[in-house]
Amino acid sequence: xDRQPVVAGQFYPGSTxxxxxxxxxxxxxxxxxxxAAPTLLAMVPHAGYVYSGGVAGQTLGQARLxxxxxxxxxxxxxxxxxxxxxxxxxxxxxxxxxxxxxxxxSRLLAGEPRLAADFAAHLQEHSLEVVLPFVxxxxxxxxxxxxxxSERSLPALEAVARGMxxxxxxxxxxxxxxxxxxxxxxxxxxxxxxxxxxxxGPMLDLEPGRLYxxxxxxxxxxxxxxxxxxxxxxxxxxGASAARLAAYATSGxxxxxxxxxxxxxxxxxx
Numbered sequence: 001x002d003r004q005p006v007v008a009g010q011f012y013p014g015s016t017x018x019x020x021x022x023x024x025x026x027x028x029x030x031x032x033x034x035x036a037a038p039t040l041l042a043m044v045p046h047a048g049y050v051y052s053g054g055v056a057g058q059t060l061g062q063a064r065l066x067x068x069x070x071x072x073x074x075x076x077x078x079x080x081x082x083x084x085x086x087x088x089x090x091x092x093x094x095x096x097x098x099x100x101x102x103x104x105x106s107r108l109l110a111g112e113p114r115l116a117a118d119f120a121a122h123l124q125e126h127s128l129e130v131v132l133p134f135v136x137x138x139x140x141x142x143x144x145x146x147x148x149x150s151e152r153s154l155p156a157l158e159a160v161a162r163g164m165x166x167x168x169x170x171x172x173x174x175x176x177x178x179x180x181x182x183x184x185x186x187x188x189x190x191x192x193x194x195x196x197x198x199x200x201g202p203m204l205d206l207e208p209g210r211l212y213x214x215x216x217x218x219x220x221x222x223x224x225x226x227x228x229x230x231x232x233x234x235x236x237x238x239g240a241s242a243a244r245l246a247a248y249a250t251s252g253x254x255x256x257x258x259x260x261x262x263x264x265x266x267x268x269x270x
Contacts, residue, residue, distance in 0.1 A: 001089040001119060007126045008094055011048045012133060016094045023095075023137045026053045030061025037270040039063040041177040041235040041243075043203070043228055045264035046073070046130040051251040052182070052264040058247035059266025060134045066174035068101055069135065069144040070164075070234075072227035073127035073180035080121025082151040083160060085109055087117040091146070093129070095136045101143035107171055108145060112163030114156065121148035127180040127224070135178070144178075149227040154212050157226065161233030168238065175238075179231040181224020183263030189252045192263040195220045196248070203267050204243045208232035235269050243269040 013019040026049070042063045045052035075084070087105045090097040109115050122128070128146050135142055151157055168175050183199065184192040199220050202211035208229045215225045222228075232240075247266040252258035 002097070003086065003089065003091045003122060005093050005129055006124055007129060011126060011130050014094055019094045019133055020137065022049060022053065023057070023133045026057025027061040027134065027137060029054065030058045037064070038174065039065050039176050039268055039270055040238060040240050041179065041231050041269035043179040043181055043231070043265065043267040044131055044134070045182045045266070046127045046180045047182055047251070047262060047264065051254045051262065055247040055249050055264040055266045056131065056134055059268065060138060062246050063268055065138065065142070065178070066176040067139065067142055068104060068173060068175045069142055070175055070177045071128045071131065071144050071146045071180065072149055072177060072231050073125065073146070074224045074227055075121050075125060075148040075150040076127065076223065077121070077124050079124065080148060081116040081118040083115045084118035084121030084148040085115050086119060086122050086146045091129070091132060093132050093136065095133050096140065098132060098136060099143050101145050104171055104175070105145045107167045108164055111167035111170070112160055114151070114160050114163070115147070122146060131178060131180050149230055151226060154209060154229070157230045158233050161230055161237055164234055165237035177231050177234060179224060179228045181222060181228050183222050183265050185221040185223070185262050186260050189250050189258035189261050192250050192261050196263040196265060200245060200265060200267070203228065203232065204245060206232060206236055206240055206243055206269070208236070240269050243267055
């Protein structure tokens with residue numbers, strides 16, 4: 001089954017030419033990567049490009065992603081299963097189509113019973129769609145497995161990460177994880193920086209359990225905390241050794257309104 005874009009012309013340009021130019025402009029602003037280590041995990045935001053495109057481009061412009069990707073995003077719609085895998089077909093954007101890696105999807109579903117083949121969680125969900133044009137611009141031959149994550153149990157997320165890691169190791173080829181998440185929502189610019197700093201600390205220390213607890217304790221409205229928790233558990237299972245902050249901004253820097261902003265962070269793990 002192919003997935004049609006649902007936020008083209010809203011979150012990002014709807015025409016091929018305009019979208020290609022905008023994505024490449026954001027990617028070209030990335031500083032030179034400080035090392036040549038492959039990227040095991042990248043976290044990027046998923047808001048309208050006018051607000052978050054700079055952070056996404058700076059982050060993925062520095063990343064060294066594998067040809068096979070596992071995309072983990074939140075479920076804003078509440079539809080579908082808690083760990084929903086789109087198992088086959090293609091995802092379409094104005095830049096063309098990216099193929100779902102059906103072999104890896106099948107292995108993940110067979111190896112981890114809490115994962116479920118499910119289209120409903122993805123049909124109206126924007127968080128992964130918004131990231132795809134950046135992936136296409138970097139590597140139009142990439143294949144990927146999309147997973148919408150709304151599982152709230154920390155022990156379950158840790159256990160699922162172990163099962164997914166085993167399936168990826170059995171697959172025997174490099175896989176990079178891309179997590180889609182915005183940070184604090186609808187607070188002042190200074191509050192966003194303070195609260196997002198609290199959440200970024202555990203990410204940069206590769207401590208998914210502490211990320212989960214800090215976000216809950218301080219009421220940080222990070223929409224992708226569940227996929228990022230799963231992603232960090234998985235990255236650690238696959239041998240992650242270091243993380244760094246690649247970019248940070250708030251929507252106030254684009255809109256000029258610093259009283260009510262959303263925070264955006266880019267994190268790279270290798």
